[in-house]
Amino acid sequence: MTAPPACLIIPHVMKWVYIEDIAAHAGQSVEIRGWVYNKRSSGKVRFLLVRDGTGLLQATHFSAEKDHPLFEMFDRLTQESSVVIRGAVREEKRAPGGFELELEEIDILQVAQDYPITPKEHSTPFLMANRHLWLRSQKQHAVLEVRAEVIRAIRNFFDSRKFRLMDTPILTPSACEGTTTLFETQYFDQKAYLSQSGQLYNEATAMAFGKVYCFGPTFRAERSKTRKHLIEFWMVEPEVAFAELEDIIELGTDLVVDIVGRVLENRRRELDILERDTAPLAKVRKPFPKMSYEEIVPRLKEKGSAIQPGDDLGAPEESLLAELFDTPVCITHFPAAIKAFYMQPAPSRPDLVLGVDFMASEGYGEIIGGGQRIHDPGLLEEKLREHNLPREPYAWYLDLRKFGSVPHSGFGMGVERMVSWMCGTKHIRETIPFPRLLYRIYP
């Protein structure tokens, strides 16, 4: 083919309808535009299963004539061939979705040849290299519908609470928490880095707008290959002026409960397709158990963890937490030494910080990390020195403590971690349309 085949000009003869809206057209003749998902014959009946991105529809044709022209077209169709089909919508309890189409016309746009993804098992590297096509598969489709639902839930949550969306920059002149895991680029006459977090900028906009959130992609150039890490991932980060640790623990709890509730309410079909046991999700109710780092470490050791006081929690501890609790859990008051420079020390224990990590249930790991930020200018300068961070790039950040400083708190929630937990995916790579992993940047 070098010129567009004529059949690719779509004839506009009938109302084009999406499969997800089909119930509203019962008894009417409609046009569906989509791709062949499957087909089968049974005597004088042909069944064509068509997907259009919004659902699956069975189109059925019955004819006593063996050489009916529709049968000939039917025979030519292969998996993922593109078609426009027309016919009357009929309620049919046995069909997927409860409706089927009495197939009257087929326009074939393109017969697909040798579609690489077949119902047989494929290796993960093969599927990842064909991610642009793998997205069409039912399970991948379901995971990404849940992702869209999670994101919509997050935005609605913050918008309905009147948080102001304030986008923070990706290109930044300095690092938020050190430079070892940063992507660097040349920004005209200087170096710039891809943001790992919008938090520092959120603190500025929170002083201007009271309660804000940013929501965008973030980047960590980590040479690690785990089931829970992406190089590029989306994070939502609220920040609230005048809020203290307890306030944002409540905010984070409400957010998690809201997301889980919306997914359970609106994405039952997708969770069914993914064979997700929803019983553990139904247990997600406020408040979550809350323990300090110093309380949880001995309990993890009892369960067999090798963690030593002062160590950060790792993957083995995340799994053990799932044995201790059947809901998410909040861990607070971490050793200052394992947390970022800007964290507010606990009032009577300056070796601990007013931070909180939310750990998902079932071992899905950290979904939220945050806490209260240092508001005292002298203390913040001291911490910058302690962490060997240069003063100059943080001059504006220090300004926020000079001109009407207030206690303030916030957190970051990783979207893909939430989606992975909701869907029960073993690996986080399936929770974003085009995952960026160590050595994987194609397609």
Added chain:
Amino acid sequence: MTAPPACLIIPHVMKWVYIEDIAAHAGQSVEIRGWVYNKRSSGKVRFLLVRDGTGLLQATHFSAEKDHPLFEMFDRLTQESSVVIRGAVREEKRAPGGFELELEEIDILQVAQDYPITPKEHSTPFLMANRHLWLRSQKQHAVLEVRAEVIRAIRNFFDSRKFRLMDTPILTPSACEGTTTLFETQYFDQKAYLSQSGQLYNEATAMAFGKVYCFGPTFRAERSKTRKHLIEFWMVEPEVAFAELEDIIELGTDLVVDIVGRVLENRRRELDILERDTAPLAKVRKPFPKMSYEEIVPRLKEKGSAIQPGDDLGAPEESLLAELFDTPVCITHFPAAIKAFYMQPAPSRPDLVLGVDFMASEGYGEIIGGGQRIHDPGLLEEKLREHNLPREPYAWYLDLRKFGSVPHSGFGMGVERMVSWMCGTKHIRETIPFPRLLYRIYP
């Protein structure tokens, strides 16, 4: 200050209320947390104007005692000092917002010293270097409230039409439209580039989900200094399988009309603060005038443009269009030579492409660019060769034309251009919290 002053621990004695919600608390005693915006005295009365990021509130105290302790505190307060104030909410028509607080208590959190942004005029470089504080000014605040409204309008528009949000990657192995204006970074053992558009990836997700949009930051390393360009900007890009040029002209028109309507409905107060003449915005109704490139060029020349047939429209032409039309205008059927390789040729004029640019009224320039994409695999391969683009990085993109190819169309809308137009800002730099410009990456 090296230790947090005790007063920074907020006493929890009364219900904390945001100023935007004050009307619901008329007659009640409430606590407001915010910053001093202004103050004045008149005999025995003190007026404190406080902002909390959601609004401005006048707090008033009357006392016959000259040395009332509240007066002493009032005298210490400077612009941007952080305070917690308490008192009863009273309707007061003369106060900004229609309510005022009968001030009973002040807790001073921090007295701000020498706040750099005063009511006098400041130079743009000075304001840009203090962007983290400039955001607190009333006009900047208003622009960014409009920005948040525009973004919410866009998301609601696509969500309500059941478009699936499918995030596209920022880190990409190849360029969408050539590499000259790309930021490059080292991605482990290979080079990667920051995305200029999610479109190619949208085409893959559209084949999986029918109708999709992506919405994220995009990057152009252009060495140009204009009032209409940012290095980092946000773009929303819908893509629709089976849609042709006319379909997405209608989609784009509906989107623009919807955004303008929501801004006029919900952000009157901000447009007032910005002294935006809303009459031109009230004229934004569908359909927009539509002209082909070949029709518009002679009309622009008549008006004095130096444009030659085959040239792209530039800033002078954008201004002249505002003399020809008092609403947005759609320009279609551009010469293939000035457009991207993936654009579908017009059926009987292969030297023209089925593209569309939406130009805002009042000279605010291009707000939407898009069109129909090539669906024929042979033709796409030919175009890649013509544009000297390598085949290998586009192998996955060619796959979309092999496995159930369908006509499809989409567009990109620049968020900051829309905000600039809505607000009537002279320069696009004010439409994003932390603008990235040529040689400007701080703060």
